[in-house]
Amino acid sequence: MSATPQLSIVIPVYNEELNLPTLFARLYPSLDALGRSYEIIFTNDGSADRSIELLRAQHAKRPDVTRVIDFNSNYGQHMAIMAAFERVRGEIIVTLDADLQNPPEEIGKLLEKIDAGYDYVGGYRLNRQDSFFRKYASKLINFVREKTTSIEMTDQGCMLRAYKRPIIDAIVRSGAINTFIPALAYSFSGNPGEVGVKHEERHAGVSNYSFYSLIRLNFDLITGFSLAPLQYFTMFAGLCSLGSLVLVAAIFVRRFIFNLDRETFGVFTLFGILFFLLSVAMIGIGLIGEYVGRTYQVVRARQRYHVKEMLENKP
Numbered sequence: 001m002s003a004t005p006q007l008s009i010v011i012p013v014y015n016e017e018l019n020l021p022t023l024f025a026r027l028y029p030s031l032d033a034l035g036r037s038y039e040i041i042f043t044n045d046g047s048a049d050r051s052i053e054l055l056r057a058q059h060a061k062r063p064d065v066t067r068v069i070d071f072n073s074n075y076g077q078h079m080a081i082m083a084a085f086e087r088v089r090g091e092i093i094v095t096l097d098a099d100l101q102n103p104p105e106e107i108g109k110l111l112e113k114i115d116a117g118y119d120y121v122g123g124y125r126l127n128r129q130d131s132f133f134r135k136y137a138s139k140l141i142n143f144v145r146e147k148t149t150s151i152e153m154t155d156q157g158c159m160l161r162a163y164k165r166p167i168i169d170a171i172v173r174s175g176a177i178n179t180f181i182p183a184l185a186y187s188f189s190g191n192p193g194e195v196g197v198k199h200e201e202r203h204a205g206v207s208n209y210s211f212y213s214l215i216r217l218n219f220d221l222i223t224g225f226s227l228a229p230l231q232y233f234t235m236f237a238g239l240c241s242l243g244s245l246v247l248v249a250a251i252f253v254r255r256f257i258f259n260l261d262r263e264t265f266g267v268f269t270l271f272g273i274l275f276f277l278l279s280v281a282m283i284g285i286g287l288i289g290e291y292v293g294r295t296y297q298v299v300r301a302r303q304r305y306h307v308k309e310m311l312e313n314k315p
């Protein structure tokens with residue numbers, strides 16, 4: 001491995017023992033065919049299966065171009081990528097998934113765009129092979145993201161992306177937590193581009209993302225990149241209190257000027273208003289908590305992940 005390879009390929013691996021052999025078989029030849037010097041960094045994100053043994057064997061087989069970061073436990077796909085970003089040596093960095101949903105043969109397309117002068121090239125999936133639910137949920141999130149942040153991406157969920165080195169350096173320096181890497185990279189890019197890439201069905205196994213972790217990820221995306229939710233919320237709360245003021249005034253007018261609803265109406269209306277305001281307040285507390293939680297995590301400055309072992313040849 002030369003000290004500075006042209007390319008660094010970054011791949012997070014979590015319980016992918018069924019996919020790794022095919023990944024190796026397709027990835028190395030397609031990189032060899034590009035005719036550029038490269039390194040591949042795999043992060044084993046605390047897999048519970050035999051992934052690490054397979055990575056170890058692969059490192060033994062191609063020690064010149066293979067590096068493996070072994071986490072002591074599961075920190076999530078994006079943290080796995082961050083750990084690799086902190087160690088990349090290449091001038092161009094490419095991320096992709098280990099489950100072969102991003103065909104390694106498409107890397108060349110991204111590089112062409114980079115060569116054309118873009119500093120960040122996002123892939124978008126031409127024929128997305130995911131469940132109906134995932135596709136539509138992701139359309140919805142795309143819409144919300146476009147409204148609340150200034151990030152413009154056709155396909156935020158596609159991890160087949162290429163970055164020039166300065167962007168990766170900026171991401172690493174930002175020390176962000178809960179990072180949604182494609183969006184973070186976009187915010188540092190001076191000249192972002194996009195290119196359509198093939199998408200395949202997961203080679204084997206099932207997605208590692210549960211419904212819950214998808215919600216978490218998207219919450220990260222929105223609150224991590226804008227204060228808009230907080231601001232909309234405040235405006236909404238303002239409108240609500242204005243509305244309830246008007247309502248209370250109306251009740252008073254009916255009761256004292258027109259002498260109506262003497263027994264019941266007022267009580268129920270007030271209960272209605274009370275419940276409504278209570279729910280608004282609860283949403284608000286949750287939202288504030290989200291921001292406070294982030295602040296806390298940054299202020300605490302705890303080490304974000306722990307590397308158990310590094311397999312690599314010194315340059």
Ligand code: UDP
Pocket residue numbers: 011012013014015016045074075076077078080096097098099101202206207208209
């Ligand atoms: N992954 C990871 N840690 C996790 C979950 C996933 O490193 O906690 C990796 C996984 O091995 C794969 C990529 O992230 O390489 C994408 O995961 P997956 O295919 O499960 O997500 P999906 O394609 O369904 O979005």
Ligand code: MG
Pocket residue numbers: 097099101202207
């Ligand atoms: Mg996948």
